[in-house]
Amino acid sequence: MDFKLTDEQVKLRKQFFDVCEELGNQKPEGFIGLEGSYDTDEGWEYHLWCAKEFAKRNWLTLGWPKEYGGQGTIMDKVFLSEATGYYDIPGVDIFGVDMLAPTLHATASEEIKREFLPSIASGERMWCELWSEPNAGSDLAALSASAVRQGDEYVINGQKTWNTGAHRAHWAFALVRTDPHAERKQKGITFILFDMKTPGITVKPLKYMDGCHLYNEVFLDGVRVPAKNIVGQENEGWTVTQTLANFERSSLGAIMAMHRQLEELVSYCNETKVRGEPLAKNPLIRSRIAQVACDLWAAHALAYRIAGAQSKSEMAAFDASAVKVFSGELQARMAQLGCEILGPYGQVKHSRWASFEGFFEKWYQQSFILNVAMGTNEIQRNIIAWYGLGLPRMK
């Protein structure tokens, strides 16, 4: 194992950090995390603008095959996510760039790739994920939204839920049931793409606990989608979703965001005096910050190991689960520590009373997202138990 970067990697990584720092100058006030992109018009415009800035530099295609305009390696994409994470810069669509593009590369027909990859590369088309349903979350294969073939269209009916950014996204990738009679629930599911402006789609806000508009319920009533828009084979959509496990899942973006938070906290503790002494001299605070710093470096080392293994196609299925659990829970702990150190001010939202534009209050509330979205930590622990430790599989 060798974490030493080549000179070229060091140069490129620095370039990513420099550009992200500069993009950060245009950031709307109070823009924080995932909510930043989706909650306000201003934030969404900024997201689109950053996407164009990255596209200009061909950075939305890092690790893609050359024939589709790709450049660089998966490792380069990891470095970019470190930079966007550290400066909290949007623009790399988590659905289009991070999830759909690699899915298409791995499983889609040439025609689909030629049709849908260019607008992801150019940062023009933003995507949302319509997978979860009221009765299908962890047990995603239980999904029931149906798609019935009529001529050269599918007609889709059903309800999706928790769909991040569906009120802003241009297009959706969805999972629908095309064979209700399949012998296993994983069979008979199809992966399909459609325009969010298609008639029959109703998007209703589901407010996040802090009141922000992050995710939605999406109702599909007789939505007609060209049959050619499926990815992979009809009824084989579950296999398509399984390829996601092999994508960049090092969590390095989230980890770099935590490095930033830690730096903010440390400088706050150095600068803030209570009873004549800087907080940094309070032994309780020092010890808790030091503990979080140790955990953070452990998470960082784990993430680099996984990114390295992944770029050589040597990643085991449970490796990414381990780093997701560890860094997700660390994020929650660190945001809480931030709120505690700020004392009563830790609970104040972005306003003239809040320190750091309400940064820690927001992070605290968003820190739960990683532990639920994309497979809850309980599910990740099950995966580690089955595949990693060889414990019996529970039904």
Next chain:
Amino acid sequence: MDITFTEEQEMLKKSARDFLAAECPKTRVRELEEDEKGYAMAGLGWMGLAIPEEYDGMGMTFQALTILLEEMGRNVLPGPFSCTVVQGAYAILEAGSEAQKKEFLPKIANGKAIFTTALLEPGGVYYDAAGISLKATDQGDNFVLKGTKVFVEMANVADYIICAARTKEEANSEDGVSLFIVDAKSLGLRCEVMPTIAFDKLCEVRFEDVAVPKGNLLGELDKGWATV
């Protein structure tokens, strides 16, 4: 230690639970957060529970009050109940003159006055006496208060604010702090709700030369910290 409830306490618990379940179901809790008139009224009927009977209260014990608070917590009842009763009424019971008790306790018991307490000031993070710098100056019939308090619970709906102010600079910061019962409608008093994670109506209260009658000094001059 006997931590079982008496029959009377069990009855109190049940009637509080039934009342709250009917009057303030979970759906109402969210509505109340946005409804200033609504949350200001929440729990008013119970204000007198632990106030002595001679001041129009029901004369029950502090333990009875904790049973009620537990039920209110169980129901997530928003509102100024605890700051009025636990902070306001008890401070007056402990430190108030007979005249103050006669004036304010029946109002609280009858649900006619909401109280809160103003301690923390901008920049302060500990609830300690050194953080009290809002100045109260003796000006004949009145003390005049000047300064800013933050995180004052429910000040936006309060009728009275018990304010900890500095009346004398002493080497020991606990000396020289006095408490004042300030009419929330006083001239020069400005209140703004701070947005917080729990939407719990913590307020910034600015005192711009607010005149408080001397009769509203709560407890002994310069010796208020013990009550805090």
